[in-house]
Structure formats: C-alpha cells, structure tokens
Amino acid sequence: MSERADTAEPRPDEERIDDLPLEEAESSHDEDDRLKPEFVAAVREAAEEGDGERARELVSPLHPADIADLLELVPSEERGAVAAALGDLVGAEVLSELNDYVRDDLLGALAPRQVAEFAAELDTDDAVAIIEDLEEEDQQAVLDALDPEDRAAIESALSYPEESAGRLMQRDLVAVPEHMTVGQVIDYLRDNRDLTSDFWEIFVVDEQHRPIGTCQLSWILTCPRAIAMADLMKREQTLIPVDMDQEEVALRFQKYALISAAVVDASGRLVGMITVDDIVHIISEEAGEDILRLSGAGEGDINEPVMDSYRARVRWLLTNLLTALVASTIIGIFEGTIEKMVALATLMPIVAGVGGNAGSQTMAVTVRALATNQITGTNTRRTILREIRVALLNGATVALVLGIGVSLVFWNGHLGVVIAAAMMTNIVTAGLAGAAVPLAFDRLNLDPAVASSIFVTMITDSMGFLAFLGLATAAGLTG
Known part of the structure; x- marks a missing residue:
C-alpha cells in the first residue's frame, strides 16, 4: 500500500x-x-x-x-x-x-x-x-x-x-412456558443476561417446546403481574416449516402482516424465528429476480464478473436466435406475396411488434400472479378467460385504429381489412400465450419467469407473420 x-x-x-x-x-x-x-x-x-x-x-x-x-x-x-x-x-x-x-x-x-x-x-x-x-x-x-x-x-x-x-431464521429468541405469569416473565427477562437483545414478541411453548401462542412485549408491559401467560397470549399464530422456501415465507409475512413468526421442525418443535427485517430483503430480491429472469439477464448484478454475466445471458440469446428462425421461415414461405406487394414488408413489423407487447403484458401479469399465489387450481381457467377477454377488447381497438390508418395511407381498403384481421388474431393469440405459457411452466414445476418470454415472443412473431401474410395471400393482394 x-x-x-x-x-x-x-x-x-x-x-x-x-x-x-x-x-x-x-x-x-x-x-x-x-x-x-x-x-x-x-x-x-x-x-x-x-x-x-x-x-x-x-x-x-x-x-x-x-x-x-x-x-x-x-x-x-x-x-x-x-x-x-x-x-x-x-x-x-x-x-x-x-x-x-x-x-x-x-x-x-x-x-x-x-x-x-x-x-x-x-x-x-x-x-x-x-x-x-x-x-x-x-x-x-x-x-x-x-x-x-x-x-x-x-x-x-x-x-x-x-x-x-x-x-x-434466527436461533436467538425468547420462549417461556404457559404456566408463567406476566410478573415472572418480566423478572426472567430482566435477570437473564444471555437473552437476545432484539425481539418484539415472546413465544409461549408447551412441555415439548412446541409453540402454542405468542405475546407481544407491549401486552406484557401493560398487564398486571398476576395475569397468566396462558390467559394473555394469542393462540392463533402463523408457523413456518423449517424447509419452506423463502419466497413462500415472504408471502405469508405479507399476507398476514407479520412482524415475526416461529419456525418449527418436522415434529412441531420451536427451532427459530424469522423477523420482518429479513423479509424486506427477501421481497426485494425475489421481485428483482423475477424481472431479470423474464429478460434472460441472469442475476443482473452490476458487480457480477463479466464472464458470469456473459454465460448467463448468451444461452438465452442463442435460444432466442433459434426461435427467431421459426418466424423467418414463415416469412420465407410468403416471399412471392411480399415481392408482389412491398407494402406488406413495411407493415409486418407493426403486427409482430404490437402482438409481442400484448403478450409481454399478459405474461408479466401472469408471472406476478403465480409468484404471489394469486393463481391456484381453483381460478386458473377463470384467469385465462379473463386475459382472453382483455385481449379481445385490446385487439378490437388496435385493429380498428390500424385498419383505418392503413386504408387511408395506402388507399387500399382490402389491405386495411387484412392488417386489422391479422392484428386482431395476433393480439388474441398473444393474450392466450402470455397466460398459458407461464402456467404450463408452473404445472411442470419449472420457474415460469425463466424462459416464458422467449416462447411467448416466438408465438406472437410467428402468428403475426402467418396471419398477416396468409390473409394477404388469401385475399390476393398484389401491387
């Protein structure tokens, strides 16, 4: 130095x-x-x-x-x-x-x-x-x-x-038996020098050290000393299994507005506690991870070594390259139609691009709903139907605006009708794919945030080109 x-x-x-x-x-x-x-x-x-x-x-x-x-x-x-x-x-x-x-x-x-x-x-x-x-x-x-x-x-x-x-979880916590009184608990807290310094809640346990209730410090400080803990404690509590995934733990804290929660082993014994300050970090990390996975950016940490970032991102770019070949193959099939009417080449990116954005919107909503447990076996079908209804409304609106615009710009009413029908078809397909692809990954016990975007993009691009060029060919549009 x-x-x-x-x-x-x-x-x-x-x-x-x-x-x-x-x-x-x-x-x-x-x-x-x-x-x-x-x-x-x-x-x-x-x-x-x-x-x-x-x-x-x-x-x-x-x-x-x-x-x-x-x-x-x-x-x-x-x-x-x-x-x-x-x-x-x-x-x-x-x-x-x-x-x-x-x-x-x-x-x-x-x-x-x-x-x-x-x-x-x-x-x-x-x-x-x-x-x-x-x-x-x-x-x-x-x-x-x-x-x-x-x-x-x-x-x-x-x-x-x-x-x-x-x-x-933290292993340092305060647990007392149910037969103690408020006064005995206060004396215990004052006399025991080995207790953890930071806690908001006391766990009440039975003889097998299983949690049977909780008691906030404010309750203990404001109650008479003679009150028994069994009469003061709240018996309803949220217990966290020791092997539960941290994302599920965060969802329980969020759902039940918890400050702390007991962690129990397979036999139900109290082995630790989790506090809300730890959960704040988890919620932030998990939300960031889902966003980065949707883009295929790996961990997305600016301090991550360059080679690690390269390896995390390049595999998805190569996968995206393969799926893009599907869309380009469809374009190649209709090469003759495009040669007869060059305007089709100008308008194709509009159909694919808007459809891709519609698919991304639905996919983001679905992935978030899966991550927060808003979608279950009970409402999966209802969720898909809802997204299709939204897609129908969006598709009708965009198709109407685009169809009228193309008709006026190119002075070709048939072309306006064709692109409107293609846009409507692609947005509805995008809505279906944006909901179905993440749900399919979830049913296969795969992370829906990891690869959904690539497959949704492939579906919307391919369907957009196929619908637009197919309808143009069927309508006999020529230059």
Missing part, C-alpha cells in the same frame, strides 16, 4: 481531497440520500495516499449500510486498499450489508479466523449469509475457528436447503 501511495498521481477528472472544503468533503449524502461522488473520491484518495486517519474521519459518521454502499461504489481493484484504510469501521455489520460479489472479494483477502470473528458477532442468519458462499475448504476453516456453540448453530443452518426458512 505504501508504494502505491508514494507513486499515486491525482486523477485528472476528480478533485483532490485537499482541494475540497471540509464541510463539502464531510457532507456525504445528496438530497436523494446517495453518497456524493466527491465524497467517494475523497475517501478513495485518502486510502491511495495511505492517509487512513483521514479516511476513517470521513467515514466514521456513516451507518454500516452506507459504508457497504461506499465499498460497492469503489472500483474492485481499490476495495482492498479502502477497506484496509478504514480498519475496524469495516466490521461484521458492514459485511452483512454488502453485495454478495463485493463481500466475496473482501472475504477472500481475510484469514479464516478474521471471518470467524465477524461471523460470531452476527445473528445466525447473517453469519450464514457470509459463510455459505465460501469455497468448501475456506468454509470449513472458518467453522473450525468458531466457538463450538456458534459453529453448531451455523452448521445446523447450513444443513437446510438454500433459500429455505432454515437458512433464514
């Missing part, structure tokens, strides 16, 4: 930290609560020059989430130097807030014992998030460096499937 500091030259496109007024350098955020470019540049320059004290002075007022944002904004080749300059400011909480790829970069430069120290400071779910993506050898080295109690908790979490409630 010292050699780099000795030879570093000021960036021509950035202000030097010494040139920045103190209040401007220390004003870290803009009006949209984003880190200012000049602030990031000031921290980078302090790290480059080996001025760790100045870097820490600038960054110390920031929240751990903002420090994580800072490290993500720094170029990958400079992150190690910036993290070293910040020292203890890059702690466990910062690591838990980091983007996965950025965190992997930083963890790769740390010794297993250092990673273990960070993991020991975090809740089990955050510690698992840090450790689970490490190489198996590095993961084992970190686990070996942990205290036996922490290691057992993390190994237990790692034994559950990825993106399951078992990986997501």
Whole structure:
C-alpha cells in the first residue's frame, strides 16, 4: 500500500481531497440520500495516499449500510486498499450489508479466523449469509475457528436447503412456558443476561417446546403481574416449516402482516424465528429476480464478473436466435406475396411488434400472479378467460385504429381489412400465450419467469407473420 501511495498521481477528472472544503468533503449524502461522488473520491484518495486517519474521519459518521454502499461504489481493484484504510469501521455489520460479489472479494483477502470473528458477532442468519458462499475448504476453516456453540448453530443452518426458512431464521429468541405469569416473565427477562437483545414478541411453548401462542412485549408491559401467560397470549399464530422456501415465507409475512413468526421442525418443535427485517430483503430480491429472469439477464448484478454475466445471458440469446428462425421461415414461405406487394414488408413489423407487447403484458401479469399465489387450481381457467377477454377488447381497438390508418395511407381498403384481421388474431393469440405459457411452466414445476418470454415472443412473431401474410395471400393482394 505504501508504494502505491508514494507513486499515486491525482486523477485528472476528480478533485483532490485537499482541494475540497471540509464541510463539502464531510457532507456525504445528496438530497436523494446517495453518497456524493466527491465524497467517494475523497475517501478513495485518502486510502491511495495511505492517509487512513483521514479516511476513517470521513467515514466514521456513516451507518454500516452506507459504508457497504461506499465499498460497492469503489472500483474492485481499490476495495482492498479502502477497506484496509478504514480498519475496524469495516466490521461484521458492514459485511452483512454488502453485495454478495463485493463481500466475496473482501472475504477472500481475510484469514479464516478474521471471518470467524465477524461471523460470531452476527445473528445466525447473517453469519450464514457470509459463510455459505465460501469455497468448501475456506468454509470449513472458518467453522473450525468458531466457538463450538456458534459453529453448531451455523452448521445446523447450513444443513437446510438454500433459500429455505432454515437458512433464514434466527436461533436467538425468547420462549417461556404457559404456566408463567406476566410478573415472572418480566423478572426472567430482566435477570437473564444471555437473552437476545432484539425481539418484539415472546413465544409461549408447551412441555415439548412446541409453540402454542405468542405475546407481544407491549401486552406484557401493560398487564398486571398476576395475569397468566396462558390467559394473555394469542393462540392463533402463523408457523413456518423449517424447509419452506423463502419466497413462500415472504408471502405469508405479507399476507398476514407479520412482524415475526416461529419456525418449527418436522415434529412441531420451536427451532427459530424469522423477523420482518429479513423479509424486506427477501421481497426485494425475489421481485428483482423475477424481472431479470423474464429478460434472460441472469442475476443482473452490476458487480457480477463479466464472464458470469456473459454465460448467463448468451444461452438465452442463442435460444432466442433459434426461435427467431421459426418466424423467418414463415416469412420465407410468403416471399412471392411480399415481392408482389412491398407494402406488406413495411407493415409486418407493426403486427409482430404490437402482438409481442400484448403478450409481454399478459405474461408479466401472469408471472406476478403465480409468484404471489394469486393463481391456484381453483381460478386458473377463470384467469385465462379473463386475459382472453382483455385481449379481445385490446385487439378490437388496435385493429380498428390500424385498419383505418392503413386504408387511408395506402388507399387500399382490402389491405386495411387484412392488417386489422391479422392484428386482431395476433393480439388474441398473444393474450392466450402470455397466460398459458407461464402456467404450463408452473404445472411442470419449472420457474415460469425463466424462459416464458422467449416462447411467448416466438408465438406472437410467428402468428403475426402467418396471419398477416396468409390473409394477404388469401385475399390476393398484389401491387
């Protein structure tokens, strides 16, 4: 680092930290609560020059989430130097807030014992998030460096499937037997120094440690001490199976407006809890994943290595190339018709393009409804019929406007009727395909967001060209 500091030259496109007024350098955020470019540049320059004290002075007022944002904004080749300059400011909480790829970069430069120290400071779910993506050898080295109690908790979490409630849950919670009174619970909370520091709800369990109710802290604080927990607790509760997928967990939190929920194993025993702060991240991640899958963009992370992004995207582009050949083959079949009336070539993209957009609209609605469990076996048929009715209305409107426009522009009423009929046919087909393709993938237990767009596009393009050119040929349109 010292050699780099000795030879570093000021960036021509950035202000030097010494040139920045103190209040401007220390004003870290803009009006949209984003880190200012000049602030990031000031921290980078302090790290480059080996001025760790100045870097820490600038960054110390920031929240751990903002420090994580800072490290993500720094170029990958400079992150190690910036993290070293910040020292203890890059702690466990910062690591838990980091983007996965950025965190992997930083963890790769740390010794297993250092990673273990960070993991020991975090809740089990955050510690698992840090450790689970490490190489198996590095993961084992970190686990070996942990205290036996922490290691057992993390190994237990790692034994559950990825993106399951078992990986997501916290093991630190407060559970009391139903025979205790409010006063006894309050005394227990005050006297027990080993309890988790953050909780909003107390779980009431039976002799087999099965949850039988919950009680909010506000209820305990406002009730007489003599009231029994069995009389105060709420018996209706939402229990989360330990192997439930995290997306389904998020849907339950959203549906029932939960703050926290008990996680139970196969025998119904209480093994952990999930809190709403973890679910907020899950909802955001799952929504982003579905959007990116619809476009075939892979994880779509700007910090993802270039080759990983290439491999994720190119396979869908190649698949799209194959499906596009179907549409081009249809065009080739009607080559003679197109030669006789060049206007057909001008109008073909309109039919295919509008049909493709109609299919994308229906597909997006269907994929979202599947992701949020709005579509079930009970209403599948009704949903498809609804989308067909919408497509009929849309098709009639667009076909009428387009038919009249083409008739007036080309002074050819037959051509206007043909393109109107083709547009109507394609939009209705698009509505049917946009609903049916995701539903078919879902019935086959495949992710409907992954490949639906390619097949819907193929269907709408092919049907658009086939309907338009086929009707034009049947109508005997010539130049």
